[in-house]
Amino acid sequence: MMHTPDPYLVGHGDTRYRVTHYDLELHYQVAANRLDERALLYITISEPTSQIALDLHGLHIGTLLVDSRPARYVAKPSGASVEIGPRAAGDSLMLELQVSGNPRPVPGIHGEAGWEELTDGAMVGAQPQGAPSWFPCNNDAANKATYRIQVTTASEYHVVANGSLVERADVGDNTRWIYEMDRPMSPYLATVQIGRYREEGRSASVPVSIVCPVGAEVGVGTAFEHQAEMVDFFSELYGPYPFAEYRAVILGDEMEIPLEAQGLSSFGCNFIPATWRNERLVAHELAHQWFGNCVTGRQLCDIWLHEGFACYSEWLWSEHKRNWCESPTAQERAAERYASLDPMPEGSTLARPGMAHMFDDWVYKRGALTLHALRVLVGDTMFFALLRDWVQENAYGLVTSEQFIEHCCRFAGGRGSEISELFEAWLFAAELPPLPVLQ
Numbered sequence: 001m002m003h004t005p006d007p008y009l010v011g012h013g014d015t016r017y018r019v020t021h022y023d024l025e026l027h028y029q030v031a032a033n034r035l036d037e038r039a040l041l042y043i044t045i046s047e048p049t050s051q052i053a054l055d056l057h058g059l060h061i062g063t064l065l066v067d068s069r070p071a072r073y074v075a076k077p078s079g080a081s082v083e084i085g086p087r088a089a090g091d092s093l094m095l096e097l098q099v100s101g102n103p104r105p106v107p108g109i110h111g112e113a114g115w116e117e118l119t120d121g122a123m124v125g126a127q128p129q130g131a132p133s134w135f136p137c138n139n140d141a142a143n144k145a146t147y148r149i150q151v152t153t154a155s156e157y158h159v160v161a162n163g164s165l166v167e168r169a170d171v172g173d174n175t176r177w178i179y180e181m182d183r184p185m186s187p188y189l190a191t192v193q194i195g196r197y198r199e200e201g202r203s204a205s206v207p208v209s210i211v212c213p214v215g216a217e218v219g220v221g222t223a224f225e226h227q228a229e230m231v232d233f234f235s236e237l238y239g240p241y242p243f244a245e246y247r248a249v250i251l252g253d254e255m256e257i258p259l260e261a262q263g264l265s266s267f268g269c270n271f272i273p274a275t276w277r278n279e280r281l282v283a284h285e286l287a288h289q290w291f292g293n294c295v296t297g298r299q300l301c302d303i304w305l306h307e308g309f310a311c312y313s314e315w316l317w318s319e320h321k322r323n324w325c326e327s328p329t330a331q332e333r334a335a336e337r338y339a340s341l342d343p344m345p346e347g348s349t350l351a352r353p354g355m356a357h358m359f360d361d362w363v364y365k366r367g368a369l370t371l372h373a374l375r376v377l378v379g380d381t382m383f384f385a386l387l388r389d390w391v392q393e394n395a396y397g398l399v400t401s402e403q404f405i406e407h408c409c410r411f412a413g414g415r416g417s418e419i420s421e422l423f424e425a426w427l428f429a430a431e432l433p434p435l436p437v438l439q
Contacts, residue, residue, distance in 0.1 A: 003053065005140045008300035008355040009128060011078055013140030014053040017043050022190075024135050025150045030157060030194065033117050035059070035103045039136050041095040042145075045087045054079045055132035055139040056099065057106045057114070063098040071095075079132060097136050106130045110359055118253045121157060121195030123266055125259035128300060131187035142298050142398050144184030151192055152176045158197035160211055162190055162262050164244050181262060183243055184396045186296055191261035193249045202228035205235055207245035213252040213269065223271055223278035224248060230286050233320055234313065238287075239388045242294035242395060248282065257281075260288035280314040287313035290391050298398040303358045304350050304427075305399060308367015315368060331438045334372045337365045338435045351401045351427040370426040373436035377422055378412055386411040401427060 005013045023040035037059075043052075056079040064073050064082065072083040084093060103122075105112035106129050114126050114133025124134060131139050149161040155175040163181030170176075181190075193211070200218065202208040208228045210218045218224045227248055235241045247264040255268030258281050265285035271278045291313075292306035315334060321327035328336070342362040348354050350366050357363065375383040390407055405423045409416035425433045 003047075005142060006299045008358065009139070012055055012129060012132075013143065014138055015140075016047045016049040017045050017052045017138065018143050019043055019138050019145045021146045021148075022135065022137070023148045026134075026152065026192070028122065028151060028153045028194065030121060030154060033102050033122070034100075035115075035134065036100045037098070037135065039095075039097045039099065041097075041136065043093050043095060045089055045091040045093070048086075048088055049084070050086050051081055051083050053081050054095075054097075054136045056080060056136045057132040058104050059099045059101040059134075061097055061099055061136075063096070065096040067093050068096070079136065095136075099136060103134050106133045109356060115192075118195065118251060120252060121193075123193050123195075123249075123251060124191040124261075125266060126188045126190065126261075127259065128188055131190060134192070135190070137187045139187050141186040141188060141296060141300070144186055144296070144396065144398070146183070147181040147185060147190060148178065149181075149190070149192065150176060150178045151194070153194060156196060157194050158199070158211065160191075160193040160197075160247060160249055160264060162264065181243075183262070183294075185262045185293070189260070189262040189293055191264065191266070193251075193264075193266060195252055197249070199247075204228035204231045204246075206231065206241045206243075209245070209247050210250065211247055212250040216250060216269065216272065218250060218272060221274055223274050223282050224250075225274065226279075227282060227286075230283055230317060233317065234283075234287060234290065237313075237316065237384055237387070238290045239391045242289060242391070246286065246289065248285075258285050260285045260292065262293045263289070276318075280317070283314050283317040284310045294396060295391055295394045296398055298400050300355065300358055301352050302399070302401050303353070304363055304367035304370070305401065305404060307359075307364045308350075308370060311364040311368035312371040315372070329438075330372065330375075334369055334438075335435060338369060338432075341365050341369075341432065343432075344430060349428050349430065366426065366432075369436070370423070372438070373422055373426060373433070374408065374419070376436040376438050377418060378415065382412065 003015045005015045019041050021042040025038040027036045064071050066084050073080045103115035105114040108129040114130025115124050131137050151159045152174050159177040161179035163179045166180050167178040197211045198214050200210045212218050243263045249266045254270040258267040287310040291309035297305045315330040318327050319330045348357050353363050408419050
């Protein structure tokens with residue numbers, strides 16, 4: 001019997017249980033890329049069962065305890081099948097594991113994801129399959145949990161993880177860093193960033209900082225010049241920033257694309273120059289804090305609820321910039337992207353793109369155009385009100401495309417049939433509807 005929760009991520013996750021909290025203690029040697037870890041998983045059983053599957057890739061399990069007692073398990077390349085004895089739905093238990101080895105990314109259809117060695121440090125970018133590269137987990141985006149992440153490493157390195165830094169203490173030649181994320185988080189959004197960094201605060205409605213290589217300039221005249229203002233701008237549009245603080249981590253290495261995590265985003269040093277491409281991606285990753293991290297698609301087929309919203313946020317930021325410089329409106333950005341939009345592959349729709357195509361550019365841009373069409377139909381006042389209500393109503397929870405459609409129809413009252421027709425055309429049909437024009 002299959003217990004995999006997401007058909008786009010076969011072999012990952014287990015519906016028979018939910019992790020409610022992860023307590024991870026990592027000891028990491030940068031030069032050797034050596035990880036020794038103690039992981040505590042607090043679990044609630046969701047289906048009657050006597051065994052569960054853990055996701056873990058490339059690391060060796062030394063000890064595995066269930067409620068402090070040795071447990072039988074069968075190790076597999078993708079993790080372990082653990083005997084827990086007969087359990088009923090609602091039962092709670094704790095798993096304790098000692099794992100070790102040389103962490104490495106997890107291969108997938110879109111390339112490798114997970115723990116990655118840098119020239120001098122390490123980082124984690126786990127979407128969608130990479131979380132098991134560095135900790136044992138239930139790798140299902142729908143299994144949100146709180147986290148405590150402790151990392152001990154050589155003192156010359158600066159460590160960032162999800163949440164708030166609650167302790168930093170020297171331990172001989174090493175330093176112990178402890179971060180706590182008290183809002184539910186999907187496994188793929190958990191991260192650790194290790195490098196020779198400095199942290200530079202910015203003034204905003206919540207604590208905002210730029211973590212960057214020592215000596216790097218990330219202020220005026222760079223793509224990160226307006227990072228704090230972006231936080232406040234999106235907070236006005238979508239509702240209060242949903243986590244305690246926000247960090248942009250800039251690596252010493254280059255990256256092909258930046259990556260979001262909960263409460264922070266990571267960028268290669270090649271994204272520092274003040275080009276529109278770089279600045280839009282700074283806005284894009286920040287917008288994921290609302291759309292993707294706080295409000296999370298239950299399954300990967302609904303990825304447009306993350307990427308379409310983040311892409312449209314780029315266009316809204318471009319429009320906002322007209323307050324102090326020449327910058328295209330959202331309508332102009334929409335027209336530009338509409339004209340160059342790639343066709344959908346045969347058999348795909350925006351609501352069901354298929355695993356192979358879920359990160360295709362057309363998913364991002366057609367998703368953004370769908371939101372622009374909704375804005376054109378209902379007007380700015382209702383559009384931004386329904387987005388704020390969407391975030392507030394579903395904060396820290398899980399959603400589907402169908403829920404968003406229902407939300408919009410309910411919010412718009414008598415215009416529900418028009419909204420249903422709009423989404424039918426943009427989400428479920430193959431043909432590209434006409435360009436929506438904002439008057």
